[in-house]
Amino acid sequence: MARDAQTKQTAISILGTTIKPGERASIDLPVPSLYTHTALEMPVQVIHGKKPGPTLFISAAIHGDEINGVEIIRRVMHQRSIGRLRGTLIAIPVVNIFGFINQSRYLPDRRDLNRSFPGSESGSLAGRIANLFLNEIVSRCTHGIDLHTGAVHRENFPHIRAVLDDDETKRMASAFIPPVILNTQIVEGSLRQEAEKLGVSVIVYEAGEALRFNEIAIRAGVRGVDSVMREIGMLPKKKARKNDPVPVVATDSSWIRAPHSGILRMIKPLGARVSKNEILGIISDPFGDLEHKAIAPFSGIIIGKTNLPLVNEGEALFHVARFESTSAAASQIEEFQAEMDPLTDDASVNEPAIT
Numbered sequence: 001m002a003r004d005a006q007t008k009q010t011a012i013s014i015l016g017t018t019i020k021p022g023e024r025a026s027i028d029l030p031v032p033s034l035y036t037h038t039a040l041e042m043p044v045q046v047i048h049g050k051k052p053g054p055t056l057f058i059s060a061a062i063h064g065d066e067i068n069g070v071e072i073i074r075r076v077m078h079q080r081s082i083g084r085l086r087g088t089l090i091a092i093p094v095v096n097i098f099g100f101i102n103q104s105r106y107l108p109d110r111r112d113l114n115r116s117f118p119g120s121e122s123g124s125l126a127g128r129i130a131n132l133f134l135n136e137i138v139s140r141c142t143h144g145i146d147l148h149t150g151a152v153h154r155e156n157f158p159h160i161r162a163v164l165d166d167d168e169t170k171r172m173a174s175a176f177i178p179p180v181i182l183n184t185q186i187v188e189g190s191l192r193q194e195a196e197k198l199g200v201s202v203i204v205y206e207a208g209e210a211l212r213f214n215e216i217a218i219r220a221g222v223r224g225v226d227s228v229m230r231e232i233g234m235l236p237k238k239k240a241r242k243n244d245p246v247p248v249v250a251t252d253s254s255w256i257r258a259p260h261s262g263i264l265r266m267i268k269p270l271g272a273r274v275s276k277n278e279i280l281g282i283i284s285d286p287f288g289d290l291e292h293k294a295i296a297p298f299s300g301i302i303i304g305k306t307n308l309p310l311v312n313e314g315e316a317l318f319h320v321a322r323f324e325s326t327s328a329a330a331s332q333i334e335e336f337q338a339e340m341d342p343l344t345d346d347a348s349v350n351e352p353a354i355t
Helices: 068-077 080-084 097-101 125-136 167-175 191-197 215-231 326-340
Strands: 012-014 017-019 024-031 040-048 051-060 086-092 143-148 154-162 180-183 201-209 248-250 252-257 262-266 279-284 291-295 300-306 316-322
Touching: 012 040, 017 024, 017 040, 024 125, 040 097, 051 068, 051 215, 068 086, 068 143, 068 201, 068 215, 125 191, 143 167, 143 191, 143 215, 154 167, 154 215, 154 316, 154 326, 167 201, 167 215, 180 300, 180 326, 191 201, 201 215, 215 326, 248 300, 248 326, 252 300, 279 316, 300 326
Parallel strands: 051 086, 051 143, 143 201, 154 180, 180 248
Antiparallel strands: 012 017, 024 040, 040 086, 154 201, 154 300, 252 316, 262 279, 279 291, 300 316
């Protein structure tokens, strides 16, 4: 898709609703009804700036139990700076409305919506919703930010996942100011895969745990979305600070899995720096007669971990990212935590911290 080159903003039409320059509209995208005959709709809000610019979508809850992004979008949409928006912002706080209602990652057909793109009008429930979202929302955009968390009982340290081979995607990833960027391959059937085919640059923000609010993850997400909009010209740029953080890029990452079934005693927390062969946790039976150690295979930073101490052999325990300089990554993470933590952040904020 060609980048926006208009000199004058014009009205747009989305899902049959015409939105004039300077207007804001809420649109309900009809999805298949419940089997109780109750109608169901995907909520969409559009802010159409007075001046032309990029068209950005921000989506959350593609996995219905990943709710941090819902709060991030709410805060973004209430920022005063949005009144100076150039281009168009399309916000979809709950893509998987079925999963959101049921507090489930999946759709009622047990499919993962983020493995069901591009879908089709006559396919499975997941395929139909994926097709609808792709055609009615994503295809109208130039950029996208997809907000995620870890799965149930699994927590992610705030980071961006992106394909850094694309210059525009790399620019967005850096502009988000995450402490860590993970250069990842695109997964088959994902939203990112189909967006790339349409020429839409998309980054994925991962932070927190399913069905839980995390204030640090939310604050970092709001700051990141705002920063990306300023970088791509949707909002006025702020003056660069001397000590603005420079995100570090992980060269690769790996999950350390349980060598044995049992009860896990976690020794290293999320965001911790670890050395090769360091003990991350110890698994034992209820009596502690037999103990098995989870060992770091290389030096790096823990960017994901399980929060459930009861583990079966082979289950993912710790997600460790590797860097060219682990010390540089650890320093960035320390600064990030100090800046985003409401207990140590001395900057003025418009929202009270969620505890």
